[in-house]
Amino acid sequence: MGETTTARRPEHDQVTGPVAAVVVETPLAHLDRVFEYDVPDELAADAVPGARVRVRFAGRELDGFVVERRERAEHDGRLQPLRRVVSPEPVLTPEVLGLCRSVADRYAGTLSDVLRLAVPRRHATAERNLPLEPSPRAEVPAPEPGPWAAYPAGPAWLRRVASGEAPAAAWTALPGQVPGDDWPDALAVAAATALAGGRGSVIVVPDHRDVARLETALTRLLGPGQHVRLTADQGPQARYTAWLKVLRGHVRIVIGTRAAAFAPVHDLGLVAWWDDGDDLLAEPRAPYHHTGVVLGLRAEATGAAVLSGGFVRSLAIQVEVEAGRLVPVEADAAVVRAAAPRVSVAGEGLDEERDGAASRAHIPSRAWRVAKDALHDGPVLLQVPRRGYQPALSCAECRTPVRCSRCQGPVAVGASGRVPACRWCATTLGPDSFECRHCGARRLRSSVTGARRTAEEIGRAFPGYPVHTSGSGEVLAQVGSEPSLVVATPGAEPVAEGGYAAVLLLDAWASLDLPVLDAPLESLRRWAAAAALARSGRAVVLCGAPEAVTLPAIEALVRWDPAWLAARELADRTELGLPPAVRMAQLTGTRRGLQDALAQLDLPDGAQLLGPMPLPAPRRTGDGPAESRVDRHALVRIAPDRTGELTRALMALRAFRSARKEPEVVGVRVDPLDAF
Template sequence: MGDDTAAPRPVRPIPGGPVAAVVVDTPLAHLDRVFEYAVPEELAAAAVPGARVRVRFAGRDLEGFIVERRAAAEHEGRLTPLRKVVSPEPVLTPEILALCRAVADRYAGTLSDVLRLAVPKRHATAERNLPLLPPTVIPYAAEPARDATSSSAGGGDDVGPWSDYPAGPAWLRRLAAGEGPAAAWMALPTRGSDTDWPEALAVAVHAALAGGRGALVVVPDHRDVDRVDTALVRRLGPGQHVRLTADQGPQARYTAWLKVLRGHVRVAIGTRAAAFAPVRDLGLVVCWDDGDDLLSEPRAPYHHTGVVLSLRAEQTGAALLSGGFVRSLRVEADVEAGRLVPVVADHDAVRSAAPRVVVAGEGLDEERDGPAARAHLPSRAWRVAKDALRDGPVLVQVPRRGYLPALSCGECRSPVRCPRCQGPMGLPSAGSGPTCRWCSAGLGPSGFECRSCGSRRLRAAVTGARRSAEEIGRSLPGHPVITSGSGEVHGSVGSEPAIVLATPGAEPVADEGYTAVLLLDAWASLDLPVLDAPLESLRRWMAAAALVRPGRTVVLAGAPEGVTLPAVEALVRWDPGWLASRELGERRELGLPPAVRMAQLRGSRAAVESALSQLRLPAAAQVLGPLPLEAWSRSGAGRGEVGSDGDAGSWHALVRAPLEATAELTDALAALKAVRSARKEADVVAVQVDPVDGW
């Protein structure tokens, strides 16, 4: 990091009182408020609202942000003076402060927790090297903006991919006119770089600039950022936007963030944390692939990026675009409530763009191929891949990484568990022995003996990416095998014939599209131990299937027999909206999220029971539990055993409330956290609103 002792830039004094209201960086919930400090005369010019400061707090020097300068103190006693103005840069703007407060309130968190994620750490060298004032002339505010306005208004050729959607040109026209339309966009499969979803987002950003406003685009991972970055450079020219991702170094990321703050650029793209980028005159916020779990923040207050962007659009009056090949249930609920207007292609356009999806093992496959029709690589999938490899690459999606990530008993199919921690056992490589994926322990000298039936025979419960690569490479010799997954993710591949094997979310983009896509082990995706398993399976399948060339074949292999599965039906029909609507209707009948608001309390049994006794819930709320929280890993293959001794962290309770009682519920949860924090309760209880797993 740069030299923190660098001389501060001269700043122009800002009128303000002798009192600074400061948000102090402390995780204690009962201290989630502003504190007043006296502003020494020598710091009066630099201590502007939004500046970083250092203050004396509870016997320690802590950092914080000035949120207001006051003429008089509300505190009646003597005020402690500010220790130091770390930087006069007003990094916390009023808009971002209001957004962070809204996010903290929505998720029963603290303001300091959100600020820690919203404002990056200072880099003094970046502050010193970047000019304070933006360029006098912003290139894209001239000729390109006029083009965008005219094309958006007339629905001409420059609307690009939006011409395929009946409501698309009208939405762009309103965006360019400075309005704030909110839309849920169901994107068509890839048909070429000029009609792909990144190009559509670039056109939307161009329309926002035409209206004299800025834009913010948030996507799940850096590969998506690369694609949007390329489309924006092609549409706006180089240097007209910045990217904000975790793979940037501290100086590069802070420099990019400062360019947005100081108005050097008015467009920012990035991953999860970019949702808080201080874009000036914000006119458009975009969230791509709302259902991707990478958009869920794993740190307190555990917010979802889609909700953050919705709050930001509501506060600023910006247009909101939530796009993807499928709709998450949260987006579907907003569509049905009228908060989002659907932007979808008509039936004929969908049929023209969607690939041909076939399910291996159906029809005449079993009669023709026998048991091979339902092998790990079914005969039908093998024939499709062999033919497709004549003129391009073939994508093979497998649901699990590794070699053989899960083992089961060869007789009764019971999962094999670690004798030490009860974690899932797997084979990390060919020739190795079974190893626990949690603690790396083996089966011991006595080997495996099934607890259910006594058998000592093992079988693979699921085949991982590396084992699949071996099998497919042998069955289709003469072609290179490219693997993309954990450890090495490829952003793109060429148009030459090759077998590209990838795990969900790691599929490279082929230059001219894939000639075929094989989706193996469908049952493994459908058996995910989460409530959203059908929608998540469909999201994974469609993300891969959308990369195939128009008119080519997608083979779904490993789907359970003898039953009609809605996720499989939605894939074959290429109708994700139907599945989302069906799932949401069932959730309403059962009282499950997102039809209700849910919160989770986690901790030891005694701590959870104590917290429930302290919690003052709204009358309509309902408590479920406490119950033991089964030990499981989101990437694991099953659930472990939990003892009844109530070890710390092994119990949880759920609180369910109607959506209209959300504010009452989150206020009650925030008050609970404050009370337990003030009492210095030894047993910690984690509180999460809208938990994504574990229940």
């Protein structure tokens, strides 16, 4: 842990009590509470509220945080003394502690699980090297509205932020790549407006490439040193130094990925996040919280303004808009039409008469013509929904997906010239060994063409033009303005200098066929993110749409009306009693473990139990003799205004099973994204 360093402490009268209330870092649910320890005289000055300490707990030394100093203990017995103070730096502020407790309660988790994500590990060198007191800074003047002038409600929202109010907005951003007028510039203006009013900001974006764009916009507007970034790719010292700058008041603007939502910003005045529907904003570790919910809870507790932005609107945001908790900030229809690209669907109208079946090929003739014409002016983007070469194979006769005979995993071709092999266990499929278990046919076909195969095809079709690929393993941040072909998977599209001359969205059916309830909205989100990278008024061609079907997601893309699709989907969900019109929780485990847990669960009145039922994708947990197969799950449905009752019941279940040391682990997730 390193040596103790001198740090700023709270006022003396707040730390004089001889008893320390400590949150101990333990994942056991039945121990999710504070424990009291005696404070030795030699540690009394350093064991301030918020400080890291080491304590003796259940026969072991564990880390913890002091959350309070008390004059007398609530425990009647003898108290264990604190072992040592790791650092007197009050890293756990009361605001962050309250936020972590709210998140744990909202998602039926433990405080310890949230704290390990909220407070980074200590780095002693960073504590020593950073000055305790911030340098005096000149006042920041309020910026011009800039990009917000394009939205009728934009300047008024900024004025309320500058005056210290707490307006909450759902912002539908205009597409386009105009320098100084893009979405990172708009977020930078919002943060600068809050700073001019004497308040800080937290802005969270999905990945490090978005952070880099936002950082460039902030530096251009405010100059260097006015913000810090908090991302997973930073080293321990760089990350802790940035976090300490926020804690000690050196800066008041924080940008970053998920964990930045917990940054201890002083005088918080604005919380903002971009692209609410991106799954990178959902924490993959317990308690599986969503960044938008965390920032919403934080704004509610601190009185900060709220801004959720994106090219499309998620259902969670649509719920808030319809409830009146978020006010939509949108451009007028005429402005949207002028900024949006020209979207067409390959295979419609004259395409069918001219090209026949070829109009719905992987890259139809309309897409070829658009790409050929656009390459004279600049780069062309091709979005491919799957990575790899041929990531899925099926029977050529009956279209049944090919599965591995050993583990039932999907069979794919990894690269040109390779034999088909299982993507799970790598078992190869010989040239004459395939026989369809349904129809007996022996020929294979590609179900989906991956990014690498598409790059190979497009390179042959347009010799002389460079081909760039961006996807898993190598994600490009930016490409130049010179003519080139860029093949990218969803979420990995690089920004082109000056925007793309054209965008081709391939294999639309593969996005629409995603095995999730949110497939229409997710498809639109992916398509819109790529289409928004095109220059204003340029061509976007959607290829591979299902035949003879006009789907709402496609209609919303062509009309560039994401709010219409979100409202339609929410109305359907409300009628059917599906999330987010209702609140859902998921319990997963083995057959026996889940059966026992459901018998122990005291559901509130009005809650509806669905299942148990088989998991779509069973998984193994544990090692050696303790390994078990998690293959069952159950869903609990309840009205949104009774979420607290459900989460308290789930927390009581976890604590009960933890105290009894039940051998079967049962997972609990509130608002699971992948259960529907």
